[in-house]
Amino acid sequence: MSTNGIDPALEREVTALINREAMLLDRRRWEEWLDLYAEDAVYWVPAWATEEETTTDPETQLNLIYLKNRGRLEDRVFRIESRQSWASLPLDRTVHVIGNVLVESAEGDAVEATANCIVHVYGKKGAATRGSRYDFAFRRIDGALRIARKKVIFIDDRLEGPVDIYHL
Amino acid sequence: MNGGTNRSRFSDLVDDRVDEGVFRVDRAIYTDKAVFEAEIERIFEGGWVFLCHESQVAKPGDYWATEIGRQPVFVMRQTDGSLGCFINACSHRGAVVTPLKQGNANVITCRFHGWVYDRGGRCVSIKNEEAGYAATERSGGRFDLRRIGALDSYKGFVFGSLSSDVPALRDHLAAAARWIDLLADQAQNGLEVVPGCSTYVVHGNWKLQAENSVDGYHVTTLHSVFAATTAQREARDATAGMGRTESGRIKGKVPSGTYDLGNGHMGLWAQHITPHVRPIYEARAWLEEKLKPAEVEWILNRGRNLYLFPNAMLMDNPSTQIRLVKPVSAALTEVTVYCIAPKGESKTARAARLRKFEDFYLTAGMATSDDAAALEAVQDGSLGPPSQWNDMTRGLSDLVAGPDRDARDLGFEPASSCPDWDHEGMFHGFYRAWLERLEKGSGVA
Structure with a gap:
């Protein structure tokens, strides 16, 4: 066991899953990316309510993105792949770099973890580097960990260019 | 402008000969630094802003x-x-x-x-x-x-001016006041700004934001992918009630129109074919009891975008929005968006209003991000001197001076009315007001 009581094998598994998601997004392997998510996965990016606090209740406050099942992630892919979305043509190039992965809890099939991500974006109007904090919840389904919830605290405001699932 | 910065005759930039079938603006208005400096001084710092x-x-x-x-x-x-x-x-x-x-x-x-x-x-x-x-x-x-x-x-919307040499606010708002009424009067307990906002930067001139807020002509092209995406989602999820997306305006022809509301303000509307999916629909009985039939019709059944010269838009379309534009430079504009909603609406209505907002209105959403890309493309295309004029004559033969029947029914006096949101007559009022303010000079002592 590691010092926080989490099985090191589980830590490796979680780290690999978060890294894999980043790789699949950067390489536009959308179908494999979608497969990482549970059917009822929640994808939530709160908006900033003040300079210091994000919104906290996604139902009654504004979010940048709040999607309540995997199908809604498929919709985002559909829009990107349609080549009809001007914001997605040409598609921004991205590189995700994941760090600070920590498994916070593991009970039965439910695992929670946090991580940070720096995404370097290159698009029509130049380059930007954006930071995100991830709060993940995973669930083991048929032996494999799946993402049950991804909350992204997107620390940047005054956003340049689009913000879509592959930027986060 | 040929890249020069000594523009003294702003009137050369607006070729306003409607009687001869011509209305066009020089694309230098989006790119010229001297024009931008004059706008900041004479328009933004010289008169009312939201x-x-x-x-x-x-x-x-x-x-x-x-x-x-x-x-x-x-x-x-x-x-x-x-x-x-x-x-x-x-x-x-x-x-x-x-x-x-x-x-x-x-x-x-x-x-x-x-x-x-x-x-x-x-x-x-x-x-x-x-x-x-x-x-x-x-x-x-x-x-x-x-x-x-x-x-x-x-009606709860606060405006200020650095200059004291301005008309009364009500006079400045002109016919736009009646459109503010439509937003304010639909809320029986008043309106509130919902927690959370988003600020984004568009590499395009602020006037492109103004134009686009009442440009219905782009909707069936630029946002067809939005309609296709939400239609697919709603078929898959068997979405019912307020969770559905009103898409009549995106898919094809519905009754619509635009207005020159005076002093540079502009309005756009389009009929909703599924008004029952709008969060405000739950207040229908109260609205019908308290308001005139024409007001109820405009509130419940017509999506509306209101542009308030020079820096604000009030949208009551898929969702309800305050959008503020802050010009940073000729080619850069900062936009901040807020959701505004009736206090005390049901949780279902509030959630639906916010989800519709997130679907459409943010650069993390599925429509505004495409708008931003389009406006940036206009900015880029306007850079070279050989590419001089933006034509704004679409629908000129159908342009009505003063109010049309819809405006008379509601009780407002536009300078002109367009019977189709594909038309461009409302831009004439915007650019005439813009030119008048630039030529008047600074109002700040």
Whole structure:
């Protein structure tokens, strides 16, 4: 066991899953990316309510993105792949770099973890580097960990260019 | 402009010969630095601009920091319930005095040298005052924060001007006031700005934001992918009720129109084919009891975008929005969006309103991001001198001077009416007001 009581094998598994998601997004392997998510996965990016606090209740406050099942992630892919979305043509190039992965809890099939991500974006109007904090919840389904919830605290405001699932 | 920066005749930039079938604007208006400087001075710092909604400064001591043109200002709810608006710069050495964008305070203390101002902007304390100033110096008011030139609100929407040489706010709003009524009067307990906002930067001139807010012509091309995406989602999820997306306006022809509302304000509307999916529909019985039939028709069944010259849009379309534009340079505009909603609406309606907002209106959403890309493409295409004119004559033969029947039914007096939101006649009013303000010069003494 590691010092926080989490099985090191589980830590490796979680780290690999978060890294894999980043790789699949950067390489536009959308179908494999979608497969990482549970059917009822929640994808939530709160908006900033003040300079210091994000919104906290996604139902009654504004979010940048709040999607309540995997199908809604498929919709985002559909829009990107349609080549009809001007914001997605040409598609921004991205590189995700994941760090600070920590498994916070593991009970039965439910695992929670946090991580940070720096995404370097290159698009029509130049380059930007954006930071995100991830709060993940995973669930083991048929032996494999799946993402049950991804909350992204997107620390940047005054956003340049689009913000879509592959930027986060 | 041929790249020059000595433009003295702004009138050359607007080729306004409607009688001859010509209305076009020189694309230099989007790119020229001298034009931009004149706009900031004469339009943004020389007249009324939108500041905030009263719900953002609801209680005594609530403050809201923003800008008028380049000048930081803050609105402060006074102890007696009235509003004050002050130049947000310490009388001493000019530092912005508000610690945060918004907050509540009995006094504002400059964090630089510790000068203290009360809610009315009076300088009530100076650190080590007796060692530096004569005893009577502060009492004369010369160390107080300066008030802006004019401040007023209309139905909860707060406007200010650095210049005091401005018409009454109600006169400035002209026919747009009636469109503000449609948003304000639909809320039986008043409106509130919902927590959370988003600011994004568009590499395009601020006037492209103004144009686009009432440009219906782009919707069936630019946003067809939005309609296709939400239709696919709703078929898959078997979405019912308010969760559905009104897409009649995107898919094809519905009754629609645009108006030149005077003083540069513009309005656009389109009929909703599924008004029952709108969150406001739950208030239908109350609306029908309290309001006139024409008002109910406009509120329930017509999506509306209102552009308030020069810096604000009030949208009541898929969702309800305040959109603010802040010009940064000729080619750069900062946009901030807020959801505004009736206080006390049901949780179902509030959630549906927010989900519709997130679907469409954000750069993280599935439509506004495409708008931003389109406007940036216009900016890029406007850079070269050989590419000089933007034509704005579409629908000219159908342009009606004054009100059409719909405007008369509701009771407002537009300068002109277009019977189709594909038409471009409302831009004429915008650019005439723009030109008038540039040629009038600065209103700031």
